[in-house]
Amino acid sequence: MAKIRTLIRRILIFFVHFIRTKIYGMHIHPSALISLKANLDKTNPKGIYIGSKTVITGNVTILTHNYVMGDGTFVDTKIGDNVFIGTHTVIMPGLTIGNNIIIGAGSVVTKDIEDFSIVAGNPAKLIRKDENIGEYGQFKKLD
Numbered sequence: 001m002a003k004i005r006t007l008i009r010r011i012l013i014f015f016v017h018f019i020r021t022k023i024y025g026m027h028i029h030p031s032a033l034i035s036l037k038a039n040l041d042k043t044n045p046k047g048i049y050i051g052s053k054t055v056i057t058g059n060v061t062i063l064t065h066n067y068v069m070g071d072g073t074f075v076d077t078k079i080g081d082n083v084f085i086g087t088h089t090v091i092m093p094g095l096t097i098g099n100n101i102i103i104g105a106g107s108v109v110t111k112d113i114e115d116f117s118i119v120a121g122n123p124a125k126l127i128r129k130d131e132n133i134g135e136y137g138q139f140k141k142l143d
Contacts (some may be wrong), residue, residue: 012036022043029054029081039121040063041093044074051099060085063093080115082133100133 016036020026024045028034029052037058040048047064050056056079066073075094081083083097086105091097097113104120104127113119118127 026050034055035060038062041077047074047076047093049076049078051079051083053081054079054083054085056085057087057089057105059088060091061089062091066093086120102133 004047007012013036013046017028017034020034020040021028024042026040026045026048028048028050031052032050032054034040034056035058038056039059039061041062041064044064046119048062050129054120056062062077062079064075064077071106073093077091078096079091080097080099080101081088082100083090083103084101085103087108088106089103090108092110094109095109095112097103097109098115098117102118103109103113104118106122107120107124108122109119110123113124113126114129116129116133117123118130118133120127
């Protein structure tokens with residue numbers, strides 16, 4: 001039964017990735033792992049860029065539009081390679097998130113984030129820079 005459930009889930013994830021990339025036009029690397037409960041902005045879907053080996057957990061919201069200014073501004077939101085985004089995080093529009101980053105759960109990201117950073121909070125603040133962050137947001141094993 002577990003094998004059937006896993007197969008159905010993989011087919012569903014492939015189908016959702018196909019819809020996001022081919023129909024909506026989002027730029028998502030095939031190796032990115034995105035929760036089915038993640039909220040990717042469909043107002044400006046072509047403005048979403050997600051790099052390789054990035055993990056986006058449940059209830060993450062990634063925005064690419066801003067109606068505060070009145071006329072509606074559409075901007076690109078870019079997420080680099082090897083990024084882990086914790087649950088219930090909000091990524092504001094027009095940001096660039098670098099490579100090898102961990103974003104803590106419940107964070108509200110309002111500024112660009114440099115490579116090899118760990119951020120958390122509301123608004124998200126730098127906790128520390130760490131050159132040992134590897135793929136899928138895990139720390140590299142030190143010898």
